[in-house]
Amino acid sequence: xxxxxxxxxxxxxxxxxxxxxxxxxxxxxxxxxxxxxxxxxxxxxxxxxxxxxxxxxxxxxxxxxxxxxxxxxxxxxxxxxxxxxxxxxxxxxxxxxxxxxxxxxxxxxxxxxxxxxxxxxxxxxxxxxxxxxxxxxxxxxxxxxxxxxxxxxxxxxxxxxxxxxxxxxxxxxxxxxxxxxxxxxxxxxxxxxxxxxxxxxxxxxxxxxxxxxxxxxxxxxxxxxxxxxxxxxxxxxxxxxxxxxxx
Amino acid sequence: xxxxxxxxxxxxxxxxxxxxxxxxxxxxxxxxxxxxxxxxxxxxxxxxxxxxxxxxxxxxxxxxxxxxxxxxxxxxxxxxxxxxxxxxxxxxxxxxxxxxxxxxxxxxxxxxxxxxxxxxxxxxxxxxxxxxxxxxxxxxxxxxxxxxxxxxxxxxxxxxxxxxxxxxxxxxxxxxxxxxxxxxxxxxxxxxxxxxxxxxxxxxxxxxxxxxxx
Ligand code: HEM
Ligand code: SF4
Ligand code: FES
Numbered sequence: 001x002x003x004x005x006x007x008x009x010x011x012x013x014x015x016x017x018x019x020x021x022x023x024x025x026x027x028x029x030x031x032x033x034x035x036x037x038x039x040x041x042x043x044x045x046x047x048x049x050x051x052x053x054x055x056x057x058x059x060x061x062x063x064x065x066x067x068x069x070x071x072x073x074x075x076x077x078x079x080x081x082x083x084x085x086x087x088x089x090x091x092x093x094x095x096x097x098x099x100x101x102x103x104x105x106x107x108x109x110x111x112x113x114x115x116x117x118x119x120x121x122x123x124x125x126x127x128x129x130x131x132x133x134x135x136x137x138x139x140x141x142x143x144x145x146x147x148x149x150x151x152x153x154x155x156x157x158x159x160x161x162x163x164x165x166x167x168x169x170x171x172x173x174x175x176x177x178x179x180x181x182x183x184x185x186x187x188x189x190x191x192x193x194x195x196x197x198x199x200x201x202x203x204x205x206x207x208x209x210x211x212x213x214x215x216x217x218x219x220x221x222x223x224x225x226x227x228x229x230x231x232x233x234x235x236x237x238x239x240x241x242x243x244x245x246x247x
Numbered sequence: 248x249x250x251x252x253x254x255x256x257x258x259x260x261x262x263x264x265x266x267x268x269x270x271x272x273x274x275x276x277x278x279x280x281x282x283x284x285x286x287x288x289x290x291x292x293x294x295x296x297x298x299x300x301x302x303x304x305x306x307x308x309x310x311x312x313x314x315x316x317x318x319x320x321x322x323x324x325x326x327x328x329x330x331x332x333x334x335x336x337x338x339x340x341x342x343x344x345x346x347x348x349x350x351x352x353x354x355x356x357x358x359x360x361x362x363x364x365x366x367x368x369x370x371x372x373x374x375x376x377x378x379x380x381x382x383x384x385x386x387x388x389x390x391x392x393x394x395x396x397x398x399x400x401x402x403x404x405x406x407x408x409x410x411x412x413x414x415x416x417x418x419x420x421x422x423x424x425x426x427x428x429x430x431x432x433x434x435x436x437x438x439x440x441x442x443x444x445x446x447x448x449x450x451x452x453x454x455x456x457x458x459x460x461x
Binding site for chain 1 (some may be wrong): 326328330331335337338385396410415416419421423426427429430
């Protein structure tokens, strides 16, 4: 199929950017979205032009690198990552607008690549459990109830892609934080640091410049892992408990 | 935001109930208004309860608008470059109109207080004390004008929208929506509060306009 691609090009984080339009033919519907961009880049390189810079790593939907805003939807029209989006979701003759995540906390490095280190700093501010390193502990020594374990596991599927921030009109990372708070808060191992965790993560989130959550709900619709809004309510509940207990 | 919002919700609920006294006629309505003034006497001075409520509402208003402005500033600073194309996939219209709707309510609030509390302007013209110092008469002569009824109905639409998302949002902000079934209930609560309050307030102006109350 033939496509018209409108792609954000920006030479560096300090350079001004703009939309460039490309015509691309010979796209198969079996290609993934990233393979389609690879095809475009091959043409650009052949013509001696600068290829479009975009991020990817695993290309199997588990690493969260492939952040693209496609026709105004984070990761495009399906509930999945960009690498797992296929061109059969589009039609011959379509115009596709491709932009980077828009958030001052995710500055553009080049073209479609953004820097998501702010997420790492939020995790470093409490999104972990402290454990002695060494040989792995015996798996059954700390039993977790099955329903709690499943709930924690569902929250743990967050891949840190940033789609929630990109889709949110406030640019809030509450879904991302809530996923980690719920994941660790459900498990016995997460209890000792439970309330200092939520206070630390929220403080870093606000310090980075992420927006405040007004419970709009675009994040969960954009999340490739289907993390529910419940995790934000849990985040708020833990934060309230922490504040009451003077953390 | 949630705490001040809940103060407003409780206030508008009681206020709406008070307005419905208009259906019991002039004497009952004015008696209710008078009773509010002397409530708690002699424990409280005249207008004591009213002043307590006014101060709580004013503090809530400052907190509410202050938080709204802070949220808006953070959102603006976070997205300096807008998307060329952006689709809303899941959010309700009410959730996306909280800021404009809140501003509409604020403008309405100023007019509403001038109309009925601070200056007691009779928009129909006659400014004699017979009307302006008689809550029931002032209300009837205001809503006899079609455009006054219209202003109030538009404001109640804005209030309904604000409460539809606000109620749900406050429950989530307070951390009480931790499962799918709780979410379904919180959404229903938003609808119920919005319809009961905005609908209840709308009954009286409509009744005056259609001559049920005169
Ligand atoms: C005076 C003008 C007002 C302005 C400028 C205003 C503005 C806002 C804004 C921007 C929000 C945040 C959006 C959100 O959290 O989803 C909000 C939330 C809310 N508002 Fe208002 N509002 C006003 C009046 C009112 C009134 C009269 C009521 C009640 C009858 C009310 C009840 C609420 C509630 C319950 C929330 C949700 C709080 C939360 O999510 O934690 N507001 N308002
Ligand atoms: S919550 Fe979902 S959208 Fe947000 S970072 Fe995690 S996986 Fe991505
Ligand atoms: S490249 Fe790893 S999730 Fe898409």
